[in-house]
Amino acid sequence: MSDHGGAIEVSSTPDQGSSFTVYLPRSLETASASGIERVPIPKGRGETVLLVDDDEALVLLGEEMIAALGYEPIGFQDSQAALEAFQARPTRFDLVVTDQLMPRMSGTELATRLREIRPDIPVLLMSGFGGSELAHKARRAAVQALLKKPLQSRDLAQAIASALSVNKKFGADSQQ
Incomplete structure (x- = not known):
């Protein structure tokens, strides 16, 4: 399974x-469909x-995808x-992608702590669960996007690009 970039x-x-x-990597090739624009x-x-x-297999899979x-x-x-x-080198990172449900500290708690150190860091939160309570926690932690697990490469790519774009625009506007 892991030889193919998947995890259980x-x-x-x-x-x-x-x-x-079961997590399987999404194929980079898309099925051709007439009338559908490829973005x-x-x-x-x-x-x-x-x-x-907190799941080692998902960290490895996520690292490969990213x-x-x-x-x-x-x-x-x-x-x-x-x-x-992050505390040791806060400017090293351009963006954070974190799971919500983890031992010791949840993703929204981590996002809040990271923003105390560096308020401009974009944070994406991923979870296998949804709901209004999680959405509320994500908003309170100023999370840019809430991603549903298992992650899809296209969704992750768009969320990262969007968060970095907004962050760069905000940074440029605040320096003027």
Whole structure:
């Protein structure tokens, strides 16, 4: 599975059963469909992306996906370790992509802590769950986009490009 860029997530609870989530990379080739306009996937220019997810397989898969989009991913399985790396060199990172449900510190808590250090850092939040409560937490943490897991390469590319574009525009406007 991992040789093909995929992963399997297993969740098991005694006396309740197990669930298996299979992650497969999306093909870079699209099926041809007449009448559908092909919009190119936005590519990065080597910007550094801090990626945080407590699942090692998803960090590895996310790093591959982000690198294929033209960015430099730096992945962490531990939100506290990611925060410490950010504190050590906050200008090293151009954008953050973080999972919401993690031990020690949630993605929205991490986003809030990162913004205390560097208010202009764009943050994208990913989750396998949705709902109005998560959307509310994401807004309070000033998250630029909420991405549904499993991530689709095109959705991730568009969200990253949009967040970086807005951030660059805001930075240019505030310097004038």
